[in-house]
Amino acid sequence: MSEKEQAAVALGYDGRNAPKVVAKGYNQLAEEIIAAAKNVGIMVYEDKQLLAMLDQLSLDEQIPQSLYIIIAELISFSYVLQGKFPDHWNNIHEHIDDKA
Numbered sequence: 001m002s003e004k005e006q007a008a009v010a011l012g013y014d015g016r017n018a019p020k021v022v023a024k025g026y027n028q029l030a031e032e033i034i035a036a037a038k039n040v041g042i043m044v045y046e047d048k049q050l051l052a053m054l055d056q057l058s059l060d061e062q063i064p065q066s067l068y069i070i071i072a073e074l075i076s077f078s079y080v081l082q083g084k085f086p087d088h089w090n091n092i093h094e095h096i097d098d099k100a
Contacts (some may be wrong), residue, residue: 004038006026006027006029007025007055008026008031008033008034008051009021009024009051009054009057009069010022010037011054013075018068019063019071019075020062020063021054021058021063021091022059022060024057041082043078043082043099050070068078
């Protein structure tokens with residue numbers, strides 16, 4: 001992938017198995033993948049180093065264990081930004097307020 005070439009890798013996550021590559025493309029296709037994700041409310045994260053690692057994977061290939069933590073953090077952060085919290089986090093804001 002050249003520096004001028006735009007690329008995109010989309011991951012899918014079912015909540016049970018490791019995330020896997022569900023779409024990838026370059027230039028125009030990359031722009032379409034990004035636009036499609038944004039149109040349905042999927043958050044887009046830009047990181048050249050992470051992209052380079054994910055770009056080595058094939059379609060339907062699960063991410064390697066070495067990427068579990070960073071991808072888990074990104075998924076968790078996107079959920080929080082969308083106001084989604086695990087069930088066991090009931091009243092998490094009250095717990096934070098109690099400690100302040």
